[in-house]
Amino acid sequence: MVNMGNRLKALRIEKNLSQAEVARRIGISKAMISAYELEQRCPSYEVLVKLAIFYNVSADYLLGIEKTAIKYDGLSEKEIRAVMNIIEVIRDKSNYFD
Numbered sequence: 001m002v003n004m005g006n007r008l009k010a011l012r013i014e015k016n017l018s019q020a021e022v023a024r025r026i027g028i029s030k031a032m033i034s035a036y037e038l039e040q041r042c043p044s045y046e047v048l049v050k051l052a053i054f055y056n057v058s059a060d061y062l063l064g065i066e067k068t069a070i071k072y073d074g075l076s077e078k079e080i081r082a083v084m085n086i087i088e089v090i091r092d093k094s095n096y097f098d
Contacts, residue, residue: 004062005039011055012037026050 012022019033035041052059072080
């Protein structure tokens with residue numbers, strides 16, 4: 001099961017932001033951001049939407065319902081197969097470490 005707190009923290013770190021900065025930008029307290037990242041609280045629907053918009057991801061992604069989408073626009077069939085093969089290798093390796 002996907003941990004939404006881990007995804008929120010990873011997205012925040014990826015943007016090089018503090019919890020206080022994220023909280024200020026979406027209009028909630030730093031304590032709430034901390035509670036979401038630690039899985040002590042779940043965001044309301046309104047806050048979930050704000051977080052998804054802020055981080056430019058889908059709410060499904062934050063909830064663990066959807067995997068990251070890969071866009072194949074402009075790739076040939078051969079290139080698409082190569083990308084899919086790489087994904088499979090990575091999945092196999094990640095399952096090895098579980």
